[in-house]
Amino acid sequence: MESTNILIKKAKIVDPNSPFNQQVVDVWISNDQIVKIGKNLKVKADEIIDLKNIHLSPGWFDLRANFCDPGHEEREDLESGIHAAIFGGFTAVALSPDTYPSINGKAQIEYVYQKAEDFPVNVLPMGNISKNLEGKELSEMYDMFQAGAVGFSEAKNSLNNAALLKLALLYGKEFAPAPHIFCNESNLAKNGQMHEGVTSTTLGLKGIPALAEEISLLRNLHLAKYCECPLHIMGVASKEAVKILKQAQKDKITHSADVAWCNLLFTDKTTQNYDANYKVLPPLRSESDRKALVKAVINGHIKAITSDHSPVDIENKLCEFEQAQFGMIGLEAMFGALGLLREEGLTLEKIIECISINPRNILNLPVASISEGSWAELTLFDPDLEWAFEKEHIQSKSKNTPLIGQKLKGRALGIINKGMLVLMPT
């Protein structure tokens, strides 16, 4: 894995911040740094990478994954989660704070950093907004930020207490990036199992109305406006929510938003035979919602695409739909799944922005560009490789994905980070 002197031959650069964007060049990396970029570089390297159709972009960054560690190590732990990230081409992952116990203080932040230290993926914990995710009082945000929390969220709990969100926005304003808020009015969404629509009606399942998302979104944007604080919206899922975001932009309410890859690919029709692998939060909504989300990514109203990697063990998926837990794993297959959307107008460049550059901007983190002198945090990939995703590709301890056996387009070939190189056999 350790390789300090690497030459990548004939790589196409996909990086809007690089002077070499869209060019096919050789890249020489030594001691954790990009030393030289150019055509036909003649350098002595320990490792020469010469792969067909190789592309290079700033290392991919997942804005939201749950590694269930501590608490549910039978589903995932930091190590298996990291391997899933590597397979998917990610050099950095922001961890959702809803572990058990949840990420409440300095000690938990330090635990994550210590455990992930020797791996080539930067595992970056987010902290809780409220103590124990109870929605009652603020957690020690400043202390956690000092210890390395990259941001704050309440995971997928609705912050019903508007006064508490107001405090969190104001309190974090001076030191933390915009808090990540999941919009889901919990009384309207109560006991909901899937998107409310004709399909949920036909299945007799209680629906999660898009209204629950929209009402909460409107409220949260108003709070952000009042506090003059930026806000990040997690997991946009409905067409109307996209409309609200557009209006918020016009009204100059500073915000950003992300969408989970599965909401870009699937609709509520997938649950027709009660396949709990499609039970996710936010729920998969209608085809018109899905199309609006894809368009919002293309137009830049949604800035980031996340894996929303949520491992669930088979015992909690192979059961009655109402008993099944929400969640789908996503790290390993996300890029290949997004490749399927290229025929809907989602360009490769846009995908790379949404999974590499924008997520770092959302968290106010520096973005490595592919230029001489920059530090080397890179993803190597083939965007056109068509391959079938199989169970053996899954590195996660949990296999809760409906993609097994599906054809995907595009695959990570390897990552370079922290002076380490990992190449994936394809």
Place this chain on the structure above:
Amino acid sequence: MSELSVNHLLGIKDLSRSDIELIFNTADQFKDVINRPIKKVPSLRDITIVNLFFENSTRTRLSFELAEKRLSADTLNFSASSSSVKKGETLIDTVNNILSMKVDMVVMRHPNPGAAEFLSRNVDSTIINAGDGAHEHPTQALLDAYSIREKHKNLEGKKVVIVGDILHSRVALSNIFCLQKLGAEVQVCGPTTLIPKYIKGLGVAVSHSLEESLAWCDVANMLRVQHERQELQYFPSIREYSQQYGITMNHLERLDKEITIMHPGPINRGVEISSEVADSDYSIILNQVENGVAIRMAVLYLLASKNKMNFKD
């Protein structure tokens, strides 16, 4: 010999019109049987059927059990209160344990929508859905349609209104699918809070006036108010509900035609239906109950035939 297109009865959704007609024609013969002095036939002798009830039920369970006994099947009853479910056993494990004791068919009632379909995909047995949450209750819909057919000969073009708590009702959903497959027009009627927002997507009309619905229909199916399924208070009081949606003789006498009144039971007298109406000639409530046994016999018999259980060498 014609047979069903399905291997399980999970919902009306999966049945074709000819499946439904086959069930009705078979039920006709079983109805004759249960009206004879000797009410029993040997059709399912040596077949063991478990009635798995994860939710309270009296009449559906009795009706199934009777249907099984009239067909000479061996029956086994299992209810959730005495089960291992509360000890954390999965549904698949529970059923596989029972099946290991050489049980051939499973009749299941379960509080979760889709539980029967889930089970059919994960165990090796014939599954009959006796109600799964707010999803389907196929044998109820079959016996309801059968009872309408008995009274009105044909369902084609008939206008049927389903009145009451549509939001929490598996009976409503199965009835909608069944009646539509047989060519009837369906309307649902009830308080706005108990009508699903997207119900029109199933091709039914929506009304909020009992008077208007009764004037429109040939058949009114009055559903029971399901307090146990309501996690919220969907209407302020029973009194108000029955003022607006409780059917009385007054309603029926004002009509210029005679309509048929149905109810899947158990009835709340004085709430959704007055005693006079329930006991009147308009009502076919007790015929429904009788037909329930014949319909369930037909379903059990046809599924056993389809899965070649009763044709042993």
